[in-house]
Amino acid sequence: MFSKTLHISTSPHIRQGMSTDMIMQHVVWAMMPLVIFAVVSFGLNALLVIITAVVSSVLTEHALCRWSGKSSTVSDWSAVITGILLGLTLPPIFPLWMTFLGGVVSIAIGKFVFGGLGYNAFNPALVGRAFLQAAFPVAITTWHPSFLEGRFLSISKSVAAFPFSTPVVDGISGATPLSAFKFDKVTTDTADLAFGLINGSTGETSAVLIILGGIYLAVRKMMNWRIPVAILTTVFVLSWILYIIDNQVYPSPQFMLFSGGLMLGAVFMATDMVGSPITPRGVMVYGAFIGLIVVVIRIWGGLPEGVMYAILLGNALTPHIDNLIKSRVYGTKKTKS
Amino acid sequence: MLNLHSHTFRHGVHPPENKEETNKLPIRQFPFSPLIILPMQQHIGAPSRIIVREGQEVVRGQLLAEANGYMSVPVHAPVSGKIRKIAKVPVISGQMTEGIYMETFHYSGQEVNEGIPISLENASPEQILKGIQDAGIVGLGGAAFPTHVKLKIPEGKVCDYLIINGIECEPYLTTDHRVMLEQANDIFTGIRYLIKATGAKEVIIGIEGNKQDAADHLTKLIPAGLPVTVQVVPVKYPQGAEKMLITSLLGKEVPSGGLPIDVNAVVVNVATTAEIGRLLPRGQGIQERVITITGPGVKKKGNYLIPVGTPLRYVLEHVGAAENISEVYMGGPMMGVAVSNLDISIVKGTSGIVVFGEDNINKTEKIFPCIKCGACVDACPISLNPSKLGILAKSEAYDTMAEDFHLMDCFECGSCSFVCPSNIPLVQYFRLSKGIVRKRNTAKTAKANV
Ligand code: SF4
Ligand code: SF4
Numbered sequence: 179m180f181s182k183t184l185h186i187s188t189s190p191h192i193r194q195g196m197s198t199d200m201i202m203q204h205v206v207w208a209m210m211p212l213v214i215f216a217v218v219s220f221g222l223n224a225l226l227v228i229i230t231a232v233v234s235s236v237l238t239e240h241a242l243c244r245w246s247g248k249s250s251t252v253s254d255w256s257a258v259i260t261g262i263l264l265g266l267t268l269p270p271i272f273p274l275w276m277t278f279l280g281g282v283v284s285i286a287i288g289k290f291v292f293g294g295l296g297y298n299a300f301n302p303a304l305v306g307r308a309f310l311q312a313a314f315p316v317a318i319t320t321w322h323p324s325f326l327e328g329r330f331l332s333i334s335k336s337v338a339a340f341p342f343s344t345p346v347v348d349g350i351s352g353a354t355p356l357s358a359f360k361f362d363k364v365t366t367d368t369a370d371l372a373f374g375l376i377n378g379s380t381g382e383t384s385a386v387l388i389i390l391g392g393i394y395l396a397v398r399k400m401m402n403w404r405i406p407v408a409i410l411t412t413v414f415v416l417s418w419i420l421y422i423i424d425n426q427v428y429p430s431p432q433f434m435l436f437s438g439g440l441m442l443g444a445v446f447m448a449t450d451m452v453g454s455p456i457t458p459r460g461v462m463v464y465g466a467f468i469g470l471i472v473v474v475i476r477i478w479g480g481l482p483e484g485v486m487y488a489i490l491l492g493n494a495l496t497p498h499i500d501n502l503i504k505s506r507v508y509g510t511k512k513t514k515s
Numbered sequence: 516m517l518n519l520h521s522h523t524f525r526h527g528v529h530p531p532e533n534k535e536e537t538n539k540l541p542i543r544q545f546p547f548s549p550l551i552i553l554p555m556q557q558h559i560g561a562p563s564r565i566i567v568r569e570g571q572e573v574v575r576g577q578l579l580a581e582a583n584g585y586m587s588v589p590v591h592a593p594v595s596g597k598i599r600k601i602a603k604v605p606v607i608s609g610q611m612t613e614g615i616y617m618e619t620f621h622y623s624g625q626e627v628n629e630g631i632p633i634s635l636e637n638a639s640p641e642q643i644l645k646g647i648q649d650a651g652i653v654g655l656g657g658a659a660f661p662t663h664v665k666l667k668i669p670e671g672k673v674c675d676y677l678i679i680n681g682i683e684c685e686p687y688l689t690t691d692h693r694v695m696l697e698q699a700n701d702i703f704t705g706i707r708y709l710i711k712a713t714g715a716k717e718v719i720i721g722i723e724g725n726k727q728d729a730a731d732h733l734t735k736l737i738p739a740g741l742p743v744t745v746q747v748v749p750v751k752y753p754q755g756a757e758k759m760l761i762t763s764l765l766g767k768e769v770p771s772g773g774l775p776i777d778v779n780a781v782v783v784n785v786a787t788t789a790e791i792g793r794l795l796p797r798g799q800g801i802q803e804r805v806i807t808i809t810g811p812g813v814k815k816k817g818n819y820l821i822p823v824g825t826p827l828r829y830v831l832e833h834v835g836a837a838e839n840i841s842e843v844y845m846g847g848p849m850m851g852v853a854v855s856n857l858d859i860s861i862v863k864g865t866s867g868i869v870v871f872g873e874d875n876i877n878k879t880e881k882i883f884p885c886i887k888c889g890a891c892v893d894a895c896p897i898s899l900n901p902s903k904l905g906i907l908a909k910s911e912a913y914d915t916m917a918e919d920f921h922l923m924d925c926f927e928c929g930s931c932s933f934v935c936p937s938n939i940p941l942v943q944y945f946r947l948s949k950g951i952v953r954k955r956n957t958a959k960t961a962k963a964n965v
Pocket of ligand 1: 894895896897898899901924925926927928929930931932941942945
């Protein structure tokens with residue numbers, strides 16, 4: 179009797195049952211409505227941009243793992259997230275070859291050189307996006323009106339541009355609400371902003387869908403809700419103060435909240451677990467810091483949008499926040515840091 | 516007294532309880548195994564010293580081995596029978612230690628040998644402590660720390676609170692629950708001895724919310740004049756850990772590296788208390804204990820009174836364990852130890868046996884890198900940073916772990932590993948790291964003393 183060899187494991191012998199690849203998959207599901215909305219509002223172009231970003235991220239991850247002799251880590255789904263995020267932050271008519279390059283840079287520079295998943299100091303998608311911004315400043319600020327007729331039938335010349343050819347700027351290009359405000363002081367209706375009936379990057383336009391995705395993840399405890407809450411509160415409060423001071427010069431707080439990449443950044447990028455602090459209090463500081471930088475760049479900086487840089491700076495600050503803000507260990511007096 | 520604290524400790528986790536299959540089943544006497552295997556090290560401290568010889572016939576309850584110094588307890592005969600061999604016996608760690616093989620007399624009525632009673636009225640605190648040591652009593656919650664050592668109030672300290680730990684926060688286990696429902700009298704007698712031994716002014720029986728019936732039962736039976744209250748605390752793991760329980764009941768934190776007595780408290784497990792109340796008036800020693808046997812791999816789940824030294828294989832055969840059992844552990848699933856060899860036996864510290872068949876075992880989970888999700892930080896009852904500690908352990912930075920990240924405060928509760936989505940074996944890392952740090956410290960002290 180009982181002839182089988184017993185399975186030996188160390189305690190605890192039970193697990194909660196959440197796994198890292200599962201979390202990553204859910205993040206992908208939570209972003210799906212955004213992807214679909216991007217395709218509905220921007221058509222084939224957006225679809226191609228997002229698919230290209232995902233394919234290039236996953237291929238890069240796989241190739242680098244193989245090249246360095248490790249088993250492939252694509253099955254943890256994190257490269258898919260990076261690809262989708264990158265795709266969602268690009269203009270809908272961004273040339274595909276540049277998109278592909280962006281995916282390669284995101285994974286290779288943003289993640290792999292740091293040691294892969296878990297070791298990346300910055301959000302990989304933002305690293306790729308920052309690279310594209312620096313390398314192709316014109317293409318990345320060439321926006322495109324949403325809900326154009328025939329968007330499901332035609333592919334923009336710009337999207338299909340041959341690598342390294344002089345960028346083709348499509349005849350039709352519209353200003354985003356943020357740049358319209360920044361440079362021409364034109365504000366956009368908040369409801370249009372919230373529902374995404376505006377121009378912008380592929381996935382930044384529908385704040386409502388972003389928030390729903392965020393709630394989905396937060397309820398499943400797969401996202402730290404404190405991060406978006408801290409960022410958005412900070413942005414709201416600061417811009418509200420400024421708006422009270424002078425509502426001719428400064429935009430309204432609603433406008434600040436719902437425009438540009440703030441929602442997408444606050445909900446899906448700043449919450450990248452690897453680059454954000456580990457303690458609840460540290461996370462609040464991190465969120466407040468990002469919110470502050472967003473306001474500073476948007477209002478006083480030379481760029482219409484500052485979310486990307488704000489989050490990258492927040493990522494850079496994370497190790498320091500973790501060093502400074504530790505929970506008080508049970509049975510000790512106040513932590514000496 | 517008004518208690519304004521939150522009645523709980525920080526963080527913690529909620530594993531599925533899985534207690535409903537056994538918590539209604541009364542304690543039943545287990546049959547006597549024809550073979551008894553008794554290790555001499557069933558407690559923390561020095562192994563007991565054998566005083567019988569091979570071939571000798573002994574009666575149930577007779578002293579087989581005496582305490583080897585203060586930090587040790589004796590071992591009594593769990594059955595009437597014959598000493599077959601004095602040799603190395605297998606224990607759960609996988610090693611072999613000094614022990615006794617006994618053959619049980621089957622015709623014997625298994626009456627227990629009576630000893631010299633410890634009188635509740637006349638015994639001094641020292642005599643009670645000695646009585647507890649002579650009875651071979653150790654913490655029955657699983658730690659198996661000699662109870663008389665724990666109860667000794669150090670010079671200059673006062674014990675205001677005696678906390679009786681009826682929390683049993685480990686999933687699956689229901690022994691303390693049944694003991695509280697069935698052995699209330701022994702518990703209160705035990706409390707009387709403990710009050711005398713420690714000088715405690717107030718006694719609190721702490722019970723988790725999932726055992727409200729036990730709390731109600733004990734509250735009803737509190738003898739007049741005994742300063743006992745029953746307090747129900749929220750269900751949360753590891754509520755049963757001494758420090759966590761003290762925080763929940765008294766709102767105080769035991770200082771890092773300190774003991775409960777540093778906040779004027781002593782914590783004793785409820786089954787240990789019942790054992791004291793049962794054995795001391797009769798002058799007997801421990802022969803058996805209550806064990807929950809459960810898990811998807813056994814048919815006759817239940818709470819059994821099993822003689823110490825009963826071989827695990829015999830136990831499993833009797834409870835109808837599935838032929839294809841593939842994982843067995845002693846203790847609960849959070850802190851219990853996996854069994855590699857069914858020839859080991861029940862010891863005083865065995866609170867439960869949980870059995871999994873081949874079909875109910877979860878496959879080895881894939882380990883991912885730490886994604887800094889913070890789940891472990893939100894789980895750790897000591898508020899450590901297991902993520903950081905795990906990374907440091909991997910790079911073997913043991914000194915940094917101990918000095919800057921409070922490694923030695925980790926009591927291996929397993930909450931961090933339980934929640935980690937990356938399946939990082941955090942507790943295992945910490946167990947090993949603590950061992951290394953301890954060794955280094957001993958080496959350092961040794962050097963300093965040269
Ligand atoms: S095992 Fe240690 S580090 Fe992990 S949760 Fe428990 S006390 Fe904290
Ligand atoms: S729970 Fe695991 S993955 Fe998450 S921070 Fe802790 S160690 Fe890292």
